Amino acid sequence: DIQMTQSPSSLSASVGDRVTITCRASQTITTSLNWYQQKPGKAPNLLIFAASTLQSGVPSRFSGSGSGTHFTLTISSLQPEDFATYYCQQSYSIPTFGQGTKLEI
Amino acid sequence: EVQLVESGGGLVQPGGSLRLSCAASGFTFSDHYMDWVRQAPGKGLEWVGRIRYKAKSYSTDYAASVKGRFTISRDDSKNSLYLQMNSLKTEDTAIYYCTRGGNDGYFFDYWGQGTLVTVSS
Numbered sequence: 001d002i003q004m005t006q007s008p009s010s011l012s013a014s015v016g017d018r019v020t021i022t023c024r025a026s027q028t029i030t031t032s033l034n035w036y037q038q039k040p041g042k043a044p045n046l047l048i049f050a051a052s053t054l055q056s057g058v059p060s061r062f063s064g065s066g067s068g069t070h071f072t073l074t075i076s077s078l079q080p081e082d083f084a085t086y087y088c089q090q091s092y093s094i095p096t097f098g099q100g101t102k103l104e105i
Numbered sequence: 106e107v108q109l110v111e112s113g114g115g116l117v118q119p120g121g122s123l124r125l126s127c128a129a130s131g132f133t134f135s136d137h138y139m140d141w142v143r144q145a146p147g148k149g150l151e152w153v154g155r156i157r158y159k160a161k162s163y164s165t166d167y168a169a170s171v172k173g174r175f176t177i178s179r180d181d182s183k184n185s186l187y188l189q190m191n192s193l194k195t196e197d198t199a200i201y202y203c204t205r206g207g208n209d210g211y212f213f214d215y216w217g218q219g220t221l222v223t224v225s226s
Binding site: 001032034036038043044045046049050055087089091094095096097098099100 | 140210212213218219
């Protein structure tokens with residue numbers, strides 16, 4: 001299985017900050033990388049697919065980039081509702097998720 | 106509006122069995138891959154398995170951790186997805202989410218609210 005490693009595991013930030021979360025794959029996955037947001041007690045929500053395509057309805061302050069083995073999720077200006085846990089997931093082969101990044105105030 | 110509603114979770118003893126169901130609405134169920142994803146308490150997400158649509162012979166894939174114990178099936182006439190879980194272990198304790206595999210399973214674009222399965226004596 002392809003292993004996905006996110007960094008950092010947790011991150012403290014403030015409203016208005018620009019934050020970047022990194023996801024690395026154990027082997028090349030081209031651009032087969034998706035990002036999800038999960039709030040406490042809720043199901044995950046798809047933010048970005050194919051590394052950089054914003055899912056419908058997702059605010060434009062979210063962006064994704066990368067290819068091969070290195071990917072990033074950037075939130076350009078943090079809003080109060082963005083404090084959550086973020087997961088990357090590869091779809092190049094049998095799906096696997098990163099361990100998550102908890103974004104805290 | 107796409108809706109996925111899971112049911113069937115509960116408390117079961119180690120070695121026991123449980124069957125989860127997922128009722129889908131708001132989209133053409135038969136046209137989509139469907140997946141199960143789980144999340145142990147306080148932990149991250151783990152893909153459990155997938156079932157493809159009729160044109161792909163309803164083929165299935167499973168995570169190594171559940172292969173041989175779990176079986177995914179679907180009934181397109183009822184817009185329903187199922188997860189039969191046998192030989193349950195304490196480490197199977199988790200919230201189980203039904204998800205739609207968008208773009209032939211490339212991503213999980215809709216999720217149910219989840220159903221909790223607790224395996225404990």
